[in-house]
Amino acid sequence: MIDTFLMSFRLKNAYQTNGIIYSLKSIPVIKKLLPVSLYRSPGLKRLANFVSILWEIISTFLSKLLYLFIMIFLLKDHMKSSPANSFMHIFFFLTVAGGFLNTQIFDPTRDKYYAIFLMRMSARKYMLSNYFYFLLKIVVGFLPFTLLLGLLSGIPMVICLLMPLFVVSVKLVFTAFALHSYVRTGHAKNENKFNPVALIGIAASLVAAYLLPFLGYAINGAIFLTLFVISAVMAVFSFSYVLKFREYRSICKELLTADSFVMNRKDMAARAVQKSLQTNIEIKATSSKSGYQYFNDLFVQRHSMLLTKSAKYITLISLTVLAFSITACFLIHEAKPVINGMMLTFLPYFLFVMYFINRGKVITQAMFMNCDHSMLTYRFYRQPRAILFLFTERLKSIIWINLMPASVLAFGLPLLLWLTGGTDNVLNYVLLFVSIVAMSVFFSVHNMVLYYLLQPYNIGLEIKNGTFSILNSFTYFVCYFAIGKKVPTLIFGTLISVFCIVYIAVALILAYRLAPKTFKLR
Amino acid sequence: MKLILNHIVKSFDKKEVLRGASFAFEKGKIYGLLGRNGSGKTTLFNCINEDLKIDNGSILLEENRVKRELCPDDIGYVLSTPVVPEFLTGREFLKFFLDINMKKIPDIKPIDEYFNFVKIGMEDRDRLLKDYSHGMKSKMQMLVSFIANPCILLLDEPLTSFDVVVADEMKRLLRQIKKDHIIIFSTHIMELALDLCDEIVILSGGVLENMEKDDLSNEAFKDKIIQALRKDEND
Structure with missing residues (x-):
């Protein structure tokens, strides 16, 4: 039995080692430096092997400690x-x-x-x-x-x-x-x-x-x-x-x-997503449009279960929370100054909220799984004109879907601010509205542009692009660190709105320039 | 009309898959591209279809003695595993395809006529492609490759997924359209190649070689082809 165990341990180690080399090779700059023969190179193999065993030991202790x-x-x-x-x-x-x-x-x-x-x-x-x-x-x-x-x-x-x-x-x-x-x-x-x-x-x-x-x-x-x-x-x-x-x-x-x-x-x-991506097709939907608009229209409608329904749920939940907060304002007197203060300093927190409620990632995954992974094999679909036309159509849909829940916040936050005693500076109302809308559009564009510029998925929805993973984690951490930071709405609202608008402009220019080359199957 | 491949080289990292493949494919013939597993048939198709950049050489189309580069509309490429947008019905997929290619297709026919052409029954035309069988998906894929009427058709192992009846229909169909097209048909089933194709081209050791049948019997010709394919081992 010990033999079997040692053999299985060596086997596991062997592919973990290869896994380490593989993930090294998927990081942009390093990829270029490493040849395929790496999998044979004894030195690096030993190093990866060492890392793999070290990880086994560390994870044994570290996971328990944590x-x-x-x-x-x-x-x-x-x-x-x-x-x-x-x-x-x-x-x-x-x-x-x-x-x-x-x-x-x-x-x-x-x-x-x-x-x-x-x-x-x-x-x-x-x-x-x-x-x-x-x-x-x-x-x-x-x-x-x-x-x-x-x-x-x-x-x-x-x-x-x-x-x-x-x-x-x-x-x-x-x-x-x-x-x-x-x-x-x-x-x-x-x-x-x-x-x-x-x-x-x-x-x-x-x-x-x-x-x-x-x-x-x-x-x-x-x-x-x-x-x-x-x-x-x-x-x-x-x-x-x-x-x-x-x-x-x-x-x-x-x-x-x-x-x-x-x-x-x-x-x-990923598999669960994939499964839900593949099953919920509602044949009833029809469209009176033509060409790529027809195609996109049917796509969105046929997958409404996946694309719009969850956005609608989030909208409902946001409405409930909003109603709850408004009721709290009227019933509990102490709540008013607290909520008022939050509206004026807690905007960074909403960066994370907006990140969290944005459906962009799931939508792009659905696009890939249910549409692009097959359609990209057709050459007409890969023509620059086709890619850009569909990109525009999809961007409209994705922004629209995400604006549903965002609009509740965009109207709700200024309303809450007003109900809880308002503010001297009218600009605060405007900024709350503008920055929520800007953040919503920003995340929609961000997800779409990353998808079109990096197309990271393979058929199993595994991410095969190191840059994509890095950018995604980076986005997450930035949003995460915004939690709890108290910055006056005037400052944060202005900064984030300007940032979003600039980012959206740059990202769209990049997408229109580069997507015809980068949007392809891996 | 001729498709001229001139000394095509393609490597992946250090593995040289195509080592100067040259050939002239002519209109009106079906070419059977035979090669062993991993010999580079699909790579060659991907190069012709510009899915892969070639490292060296040129791919040109000769029309009335004038040579020019290929453009996307010249090529129809049918993959061995059919891929179709599963959320559309057969009819919707065709409508979408016709919509966006309207200007390129000379005489657009009613959608049902296209279905008749590949023998997809009335009851299936308004079903989601997701629920089509493997063979029917293949038919749809072939159909959209044919409709745009490209002069070059690349077929990668296309008949393997069909049942015998459909395979026979497809063979007839290919013979029917071959006079206006350059058809290259990759397979590793020798009987199919001998049965359907006018010329046999083998891809071995990264180069293309025409197999002349001369006056050999079918058996002797098969032996000759196998001998040629074996060369790969000795390289």
């Missing part, structure tokens, strides 16, 4: 129960939630597919050895931090030492149950797929984890120890069940088929 620190340690002081009890309590219930979330065995990953079906390794040996490695990583990764953070919270050392073993016990029990349910139903549950029972279990555990200690009800050391002993006893039986289980291969067969085969969570999200 988890304990952020999810438990930071929050324990805000509870009514004592820090030590809160820590143990939250840890207990989050571990139960983790049992629902991930057992490793029912998580369909690329590693398993490669090893078991392509390399024809023994499924049982592969699954078990990797499962034990997974459990070992839990113990080793958790131990230093349950000790450190546990002792700091005032938990007895014995319990700190037992905590990692508790996690392992819970994993084992959940795994045994999942295996048993496979025997009973003949159906392997894919962990990455929506499962109502698991979802309810996770939700209930989360509520129990945080709400109970917040209200002052938390388990103490004695109860924790009792629960640990119970779970440990169950884990012993579970362990023997997992070890004796014979049908790993058939589980893998069911989990790792082309349809359910999901490489990772990000991929799953």
Whole structure:
């Protein structure tokens, strides 16, 4: 079994190494410097290999540290129960939630597919050895931090030492149950797929984890120890069940088929989008236009479920929030100055809101998936005139769709400002309106231009363009950092409006110049 | 009319796929382009269709002894896997195509006539292309490549996805239109090439070579072709 494990570890390492080289090669400038023969180069391979192993070690520890620190340690002081009890309590219930979330065995990953079906390794040996490695990583990764953070919270050392073993016990029990349910139903549950029972279990555990200690009800050391002993006893039986289980291969067969085969969570999200992109076509829609307008019109209408409906929902939600705020103004007297102050200084926050509610990215993905990936193979569709004409049509649609929710904010914010006592400078009203509209158009243009200039997707909606990922993360971080910055609306509104207008102009000029060359299949 | 390929070179990184491929394809004939897997058939098509830039050489069209560069309207390219806009019905796709190519198509016919031409039934014309079978999608793709009436037709493994009846229809159709076109048909099914094509051209070692049948029997000709394709191994 150790041989199988070492082999599978080497296999995983080999493609992680290649993955590192591949992602290096997708960064613009570096790409030019690196030849294809890189995959053979022993020096770089060793380096990438080293990085890959280093990452394995760091992730083992770092993920556990972050988890304990952020999810438990930071929050324990805000509870009514004592820090030590809160820590143990939250840890207990989050571990139960983790049992629902991930057992490793029912998580369909690329590693398993490669090893078991392509390399024809023994499924049982592969699954078990990797499962034990997974459990070992839990113990080793958790131990230093349950000790450190546990002792700091005032938990007895014995319990700190037992905590990692508790996690392992819970994993084992959940795994045994999942295996048993496979025997009973003949159906392997894919962990990455929506499962109502698991979802309810996770939700209930989360509520129990945080709400109970917040209200002052938390388990103490004695109860924790009792629960640990119970779970440990169950884990012993579970362990023997997992070890004796014979049908790993058939589980893998069911989990790792082309349809359910999901490489990772990000991929799953892409696939879910893809699926929704492909199914919701409403044939009823018609159009009286012609040519590219006809084409775009039908596209938008046939995918209204995906394109306009969510924008309409966001509009509705914005209206509700607005109505709520207006009511608050009238009912709660203290709310007025707070909201008034927000309108005059909180505009940067709306940069993030506008980023968040903009449907541009999903719309461009839908354009690619449902239209461009097939149409771009036709030469007439790639003619500069055609590309630019359709670009204009689409830009109109995308701006229009995004303006629906934006208009609620654009009218709502000045209204709120007025209702809460107004301001001396009339310009504030204008700027609130203009900057919200400008930001909405900005994000629409930004998404469209990035799509047309970089066309980053392949057929699986994986992003195959390093520049695109970098620009996207950059946009996100800029918007994210705007949160909580208090800048007078007069200043921020003016700056952001001017920036948006300049950006839109430059981006459109770039798109009209370059899109005919850059808009193509990868 | 002739399509003249002159010493075409194309490499990817350091792998040289086309190493000076030259050939003159004439109007009125169907050329079968045979080559082994990975020999560069699709690369050659992509170069002719300007999807890929060639590193060296030239691709010209000779008409009445005058040579000129190719323009997009000269070429119809049918891919081996059919791709169509799935959110449109067959009729809508054709309407859209006719709308935007109105000026280029000499005599536009009613849409149903085009459907008749490729034998797509009445009941299917107003269904979403998403629900078309593989073969029907291929037909649609071929149809839009034919309608614009380009003088060069590049067909990349087009008949493999058709059932025998449709494949036979398509063969007839190609024979019917060949007198006005230069048709290059890539395949690695030798029987199909021998059955349908007037000339066999092999792509081997990055160059094009015409296979003369002379007075060989079919079997002997097949052997000759296989021998020629084997050369790749010895390179």
